[in-house]
Amino acid sequence: MASFSNVKQLFDIQGRNYIVTGGAQGIGFAIVHALAQVGANVVALDIQTKPNADFDSVAKQFGVNIRYVQADVTDEKGLGAAFQTAFGILGTVHGLVTCAGIALEKAFEQTSWAECRRIQDVNVTGTYFSAQLVAEQFKKQGTGGSIVLIASITSHTVLPQHRMSAYGASKGAVRMLSQALAVELAGNGIRVNSISPGFIDTEMTQEVRNKNPVMVDIMNKTPPLKRIGTRDDLMGAAVYLLSDASSYTTAGDIAITGGLHVQMALDCQLAF
Numbered sequence: 674m675a676s677f678s679n680v681k682q683l684f685d686i687q688g689r690n691y692i693v694t695g696g697a698q699g700i701g702f703a704i705v706h707a708l709a710q711v712g713a714n715v716v717a718l719d720i721q722t723k724p725n726a727d728f729d730s731v732a733k734q735f736g737v738n739i740r741y742v743q744a745d746v747t748d749e750k751g752l753g754a755a756f757q758t759a760f761g762i763l764g765t766v767h768g769l770v771t772c773a774g775i776a777l778e779k780a781f782e783q784t785s786w787a788e789c790r791r792i793q794d795v796n797v798t799g800t801y802f803s804a805q806l807v808a809e810q811f812k813k814q815g816t817g818g819s820i821v822l823i824a825s826i827t828s829h830t831v832l833p834q835h836r837m838s839a840y841g842a843s844k845g846a847v848r849m850l851s852q853a854l855a856v857e858l859a860g861n862g863i864r865v866n867s868i869s870p871g872f873i874d875t876e877m878t879q880e881v882r883n884k885n886p887v888m889v890d891i892m893n894k895t896p897p898l899k900r901i902g903t904r905d906d907l908m909g910a911a912v913y914l915l916s917d918a919s920s921y922t923t924a925g926d927i928a929i930t931g932g933l934h935v936q937m938a939l940d941c942q943l944a945f
């Protein structure tokens with residue numbers, strides 16, 4: 674008789690401890706919520722003075738330890754101190770998800786040095802050093818661990834009617850960073866993967882739709898699955914990549930785009 678692992682146990686991360694950057698709202702908060710639902714403890718780091726109104730009720734709702742630490746991922750000293758605080762709260766850390774990010778929809782010729790630098794600083798350098806801080810901790814613990822970087826569909830393709838060259842460049846860097854770290858850290862039992870969301874309904878994309886109503890149709894009609902993604906659509910992939918169910922998965926990228934990263938819907942007719 675064939676003998677297999679228990680799949681439920683492979684997905685079980687109850688009692689494990691994670692850090693989520695950008696966890697105050699949006700995709701980051703959804704991942705904090707998903708981890709709490711499955712019984713994990715989380716420290717969320719974010720630049721905002723306080724997280725969204727629902728944050729504080731999550732710990733009580735699921736009987737786990739969910740804490741918030743204010744941190745700017747571009748501030749070398751502040752980020753180091755915030756990670757030390759998180760390690761102190763959590764004890765042994767099992768994984769990191771980097772969601773802190775900013776976007777800019779602007780023509781290439783009009784993008785300034787300051788805007789371009791800020792995007793690379795938050796999205797690339799902030800992600801780079803968040804990963805470095807947790808990798809050092811895994812090595813100190815002698816445990817290995819899982820790092821999940823939030824890249825973007827813009828690391829795969831150019832979005833219809835979008836001008837996001839600085840953002841796309843940053844997310845291409847994040848996806849490649851995930852592969853480089855996966856190879857460099859594999860010997861320490863540290864896995865590194867990325868998730869590339871497509872159009873997901875968050876505060877970030879709501880702002881884009883508010884500024885430019887044509888984006889409502891683009892976000893809902895261009896993905897082959899014919900709808901905008903929700904934050905729920907990302908939860909399973911995050912839990913999978915942090916769990917032992919993905920123990921042979923490293924240097925991977927899960928594109929969660931409704932199919933848009935390979936093709937616009939065949940029957941998509943938009944009046945551009």
Ligand SMILES: NC(=O)c1ccc[n+]([C@@H]2O[C@H](COP(=O)([O-])OP(=O)(O)OC[C@H]3O[C@@H](n4cnc5c(N)ncnc54)[C@H](O)[C@@H]3O)[C@@H](O)[C@H]2O)c1
Pocket residue numbers: 694695696697698699700701718719720721744745746747771772773774775776795799823824825826869870871872873874875876877878
């Ligand atoms: N929403 C989408 O459609 C979509 C698609 C692809 C990729 N993404 C990526 O997913 C991630 C989360 O996006 P979102 O839609 O939830 O956006 P969001 O704006 O709702 O959340 C981003 C979070 O990052 C935090 N942040 C920004 N700068 C920071 C800094 N310097 N230090 C610490 N925290 C900082 C913000 O305060 C915010 O809480 C981002 O990296 C984004 O690029 C989003």
